[in-house]
Amino acid sequence: MAKPDFSRLTHDNIVAFIADIFERRGADSYLGEQVTMSEHMLQGAWLAEQEGAADELVAAALLHDIGHYTSEFGPYSPSDTQDKHHDEAGAEMLAPFFPPVITECAKLHVAAKRYLCATDPGYFARLSPASVHTLSLQGGPMNEEEIVGFEANPFHREAVRVRIWDDGGKVPGMKTKTFSDYAGLLQRVVDSHLAAHI
Secondary structure (H helix, E strand, O other), rough: OOOOOOOOOOOOOOHHHHHHHHHOOOOEEOOOOOHHHHHHHHHHHHHHHHOOOHHHHHHHHOOOOHHHHOOOOOOOOOOOOOOOOHHHHHHHHHHHOOOOHHHHHHHHHHHHHHHHHHOOOOOOOHHHHHHHHHHHHHHHOOHHHHHHHHHHHHHHHHHHHHHHHHHHOOOOOOOOOHHHHHHHHHHHHHHHHOOOOO
């Protein structure tokens, strides 16, 4: 699969581009879970909102898995034997338009799972079977050196929060907002980031 071309994306059309992804691909299966990809990401954003998270973290929860659509290696399949690096792919797409806290949460949400498996004794038991499978492809629980490196990232706490919402966003039938309900929030975040760098 070819590397996606994002050269035509701008601050003015990035939200519409993401909306189109949700529209076209949102009904895709989410890693063999009982929810679709869009349901999963919308549930993450909803859970973030319910905790009173700032707009940037609501956006991060909504967009953390966007790399499943933009990875040059294609979407996840339960039969995968190698990681497809959707975390890195998503962060790469988001980086020109969103603040670092959002791109780092996308980039680190897989690492946050590995971190929690290593540091929270009860966390692994709460993982779904699909998450256990992907964990094995992603390197398993972190070792001590990796834990130190993860904790050195200035956004590691936010990434852990997004990971918890990620894990919670797998509930069939959960009532959430729609993507269009978040479009304004996303555009505000994009515009604020742009204004800070002019």
